[in-house]
Amino acid sequence: MAAENIQTAAAADSTPPHIEVRNLTMAYGSFVVMKNINFTVKRKEIFIIMGGSGCGKSTLLRHLIGLLEPAAGEVFYSGVSFTKSGPDQRQAMLRRFGVLYQGGALWSSMTLAQNVGLPLGEFTNLSPAEIREVAALKLAMVGLKGFEDFYPSQISGGMQKRAGLARAIALDPEVLFFDEPSAGLDPITSRLLDDLILEMRESLGSTVVVVTHELASIFAIGDNSVLLDADSRTPIAYGNPRELRDHSEDPRVVRFLTRGEQGAKSVQRHG
Numbered sequence: 593m594a595a596e597n598i599q600t601a602a603a604a605d606s607t608p609p610h611i612e613v614r615n616l617t618m619a620y621g622s623f624v625v626m627k628n629i630n631f632t633v634k635r636k637e638i639f640i641i642m643g644g645s646g647c648g649k650s651t652l653l654r655h656l657i658g659l660l661e662p663a664a665g666e667v668f669y670s671g672v673s674f675t676k677s678g679p680d681q682r683q684a685m686l687r688r689f690g691v692l693y694q695g696g697a698l699w700s701s702m703t704l705a706q707n708v709g710l711p712l713g714e715f716t717n718l719s720p721a722e723i724r725e726v727a728a729l730k731l732a733m734v735g736l737k738g739f740e741d742f743y744p745s746q747i748s749g750g751m752q753k754r755a756g757l758a759r760a761i762a763l764d765p766e767v768l769f770f771d772e773p774s775a776g777l778d779p780i781t782s783r784l785l786d787d788l789i790l791e792m793r794e795s796l797g798s799t800v801v802v803v804t805h806e807l808a809s810i811f812a813i814g815d816n817s818v819l820l821d822a823d824s825r826t827p828i829a830y831g832n833p834r835e836l837r838d839h840s841e842d843p844r845v846v847r848f849l850t851r852g853e854q855g856a857k858s859v860q861r862h863g
Contacts, residue, residue, distance in 0.1 A: 608671030610635040610799045616665035618651050625651055628826045631818045638793060638800040638813050640833060643820035649803045650771055657689055657769060658682060687715060690765030692756045694772045698744040704731060705740035708759045715763060730758040734788060750781035761796060768792065770802040774809050786812045819845060
């Protein structure tokens, strides 16, 4: 029995991370946005890409989903290079992604059910009736049951974010990406969205990558993280956000994760 447990543990250790970023450099022409980016994301983990304004958080997300190509380095999914994959292989990998963009990115001329049904119509052989049924289910999962025939302009900003999430999970993705999901939301709505992200991780078993600078969200949902620094143009910390806040020796990390509120405590702790 002990031998079986050892073999199981060894097999788990040999399993490649769900996402791996190796020596990534992001640049626009000769201007380097961020360099020396290295991190791994475990399967079913909620990973936070955090940092101040202009540090390249959303740019990094765009590299992860192939909207931008790295100046150097590679992105891997389950041990396979996404960066160096051919068009067909990359398309197959993209099919396993779901993305919630910062503004929701809903089509204003389509109902919520039609918005959610778009990827289903594009990538499945379901009939229109079946697509409608699945779209209604996904909307119900995010708390929008009964809103299938509403247009984006008829619902609140928080509801639009939830509708965008319903579309992101339409194909039951392995990886969910969120770009500043709490942007423009009040604290209560933001917390409800955090709770929904946690529920989606549990119900779908998805790995989740979230771009955010909101401390409440970072500490509420983050299992692991990378902190990007605009001044040095490099990541300056990796790890669980709460552990970084409480134990980091780097004043830049403590300053970002406390926003000065616990500056005195930090000085006392390290003094």
